[in-house]
Every structure is written in C-alpha cells, then in structure tokens.
Amino acid sequence: MNEELAELAASGATALVTAVGTDLWQEAKRLMSGILARARGGRRDELSVALDRQSTAARGAVDAGSVRYWTEALSQLLDRDPEFAQDVRALAALGTRDRPDIAIQVNSATDSGEVFAVQHGTQYFAAGPKSRDSRERP
Numbered sequence: 001m002n003e004e005l006a007e008l009a010a011s012g013a014t015a016l017v018t019a020v021g022t023d024l025w026q027e028a029k030r031l032m033s034g035i036l037a038r039a040r041g042g043r044r045d046e047l048s049v050a051l052d053r054q055s056t057a058a059r060g061a062v063d064a065g066s067v068r069y070w071t072e073a074l075s076q077l078l079d080r081d082p083e084f085a086q087d088v089r090a091l092a093a094l095g096t097r098d099r100p101d102i103a104i105q106v107n108s109a110t111d112s113g114e115v116f117a118v119q120h121g122t123q124y125f126a127a128g129p130k131s132r133d134s135r136e137r138p
Helices: 003-019 025-038 043-054 064-080 082-092 129-136
Strands: none
Touching: 003 025, 003 064, 003 082, 025 043, 025 082, 043 064, 064 082
C-alpha cells in the first residue's frame, strides 16, 4: 500500500472513532456502512458488527485501540480496492466541511503513562510529587 492510502486510512479511522457519541455519528456510520456494503471479503460481516458495537461507545471515548482497528480495516479495504479512496476521503473530511477550524486530536497513554494535551489555549503543568500533594493540603 502506498503512503497516501495508508495516511487516508488513518484519517478515516480517526474521523470515524472521533464521531462516536457526537452529532456526526449518524453520518459517519452511514458513510462507513456504505463502504462495507460494497466491500468484498470475509471481514465484511465482522466489520459491520464492530461498527454497530462502536456506536454504543461513550461520547469522547476515543481510544487508540479503536483507531488502530479501523485503520487496519480501512487499509485492507483500500489495499484490495483503491476505488474506495473517494469514500474514505468523505469519511475523513467529516466535520471539517462545516468547521474548517476543527482539529482532530487523539492522545493515548499506556503502561501508567499520562497525557497532557491542549489544542487551543494554554496548558500549565508542574511536575514532581510535591506539585500534586500541594493541591490536597490547605
């Protein structure tokens, strides 16, 4: 798979998972269902079930595992049939048509890691055990 299609798969997956629990979910699900309806291969049923299961996830519950799962699924579909690129582009662009100022950000931490992220504005962070203890003491 070429690099452009790999990036497109990742963008489409991120848009799909980010849309869960938002006003964009029905459109994202419709677009992904359309892709799956035209797909060939044994994973079509599995992906349809996963899409239905994804719709029950909580709003804002964007996890790296879901993004990886859908990135792999879209990569396989694009690898088999690059004609899906237009549909995946529509999925990836979801939400940015009306609001070009929206940036999609996915953060994850593993193995007791912490993520501190901000898209717009300022974030202040003090490191060290005393910085955390000071909030609990008067």
